[in-house]
Amino acid sequence: MIYTARKGQMNYGEAIGILLLDFVAPFIPGDVGNASTYNYPVRYKLVKGLTFDRLFNKDKSALDILIQTAKELEKEGVRAITADCGFFALFQKEVAEAVDIPVFLSSLLQAPFISNIIGEKNKVGIISAKSDSLDKTFFDNVNMDMSKAIVVGLEDTEHFAPFGIEETGTFDSKLVEGEVVAAAKEMVKQNSDIKAILLECSMLPPYGKAVQEATGLPVFDFITMIDYVFTAVVKKRYHGFL
Incomplete structure (x- = not known):
């Protein structure tokens, strides 16, 4: 060669x-x-x-x-x-x-794909670092109908927010995992039509396995993409x- x-x-x-x-x-x-x-x-x-x-x-x-x-x-x-x-x-x-x-x-580029594979009547559950800023502008840029997603954020958490948003430079991974899992479980509990989860933030894939074990749902993230x-x-x- x-x-x-x-x-x-x-x-x-x-x-x-x-x-x-x-x-x-x-x-x-x-x-x-x-x-x-x-x-x-x-x-x-x-x-x-x-x-x-x-x-x-x-x-x-x-x-x-x-x-x-x-x-x-x-x-x-x-x-x-x-x-x-x-x-x-x-x-x-x-x-x-x-x-x-x-x-x-x-990672949001996966949202339209996920929406298509779970059926018209179901929703994509999205866990974001900062859901209060994740508006229609970002969804439009990946050609995703925002009405087909449920978005929850970690901006008010005790452990994720300081390092993941405020850049404190240190965190306890086990405590952050607990917050991510809790957010996923509550989101699914409140929205029975969520049939797959997308972790928006690039720092969340380490917790994808725990989220799947807690919810029983397919979990997509940056690494799957x-x-x-x-x-x-x-x-x-x-x-x-x-």
């Missing part, structure tokens, strides 16, 4: 590029920001100055630097680009238009027998 170097590319083998918020937190295994979450190499790149506050306030002044950073990832050889916050949905359409590889910036796209941009050959 003959291999040819790509101009401007200095290393290879990272199919997924991940745009990072300018945000301080310990990213534990299962978090989008922890490279050990994946069974394949990923490439990270910080979007300087793009804070969580700017995202949930729908401040689009960082669009140019975001597109520039995405183009850098593309030049460095990634095959698809994601991000580490569901609120990146704000920029989904512009960034997808700006590069020539697949872009899937928000990233793994799915990876299998599309890096196909494998099958070996077996009849």
